[in-house]
Amino acid sequence: DAGVTQSPTHLIKTRGQQVTLRCSPKSGHDTVSWYQQALGQGPQFIFQYYEEEERQRGNFPDRFSGHQFPNYSSELNVNALLLGDSALYLCASEVAEGAYNEQFFGPGTRLTVL
């Protein structure tokens, strides 16, 4: 059973460009969350998708947007990249049903903005 997978592993972009990161959740999971982890910091919550809708959003500008597909996979899009967007982007998946379910994390996508 594959866990959470993310692509690409690494990405280099220049300021002003746009980027799309992809995430496939763990089998049986229907909810995907995205986190940004800057160097030397803990992960920061960007947003969560459930039933193809954004269910909750963290304190990130509208340049950050996402999408969830019918197969529960998800994309994170960042427009007008800034140097400060350089970070490890983590995807986490879980099952929505129940009071609490563990979030399983993928290995992340390392984004470098030059």
Next chain:
Amino acid sequence: AQSVTQPDIHITVSEGASLELRCNYSYGATPYLFWYVQSPGQGLQLLLKYFSGDTLVQGIKGFEAEFKRSQSSFNLRKPSVHWSDAAEYFCAVEGSNSGYALNFGKGTSLLVTP
């Protein structure tokens, strides 16, 4: 404001010695509490979690943590550290005020010396 504090940025211990990593939180009510570990190039792995009940929780890899409501703390412990425990450790909370999001501390980097 809700916050998670890990006071120690770096900790160095000798192999075989005991370990305690500190975590303090500031939330309106008792949140769900977690400890995650992150090895280089890896995603986050859940070590243990606390929801309610017994305040001493056991996790994987020989780790345990104790919830102390009076001190708003959830410290991670291990009686004997192995070289493979060297990694970044994150304390996280999830509570009614944060919705579905995990709120992480900045992490503690553990170095294990021979």
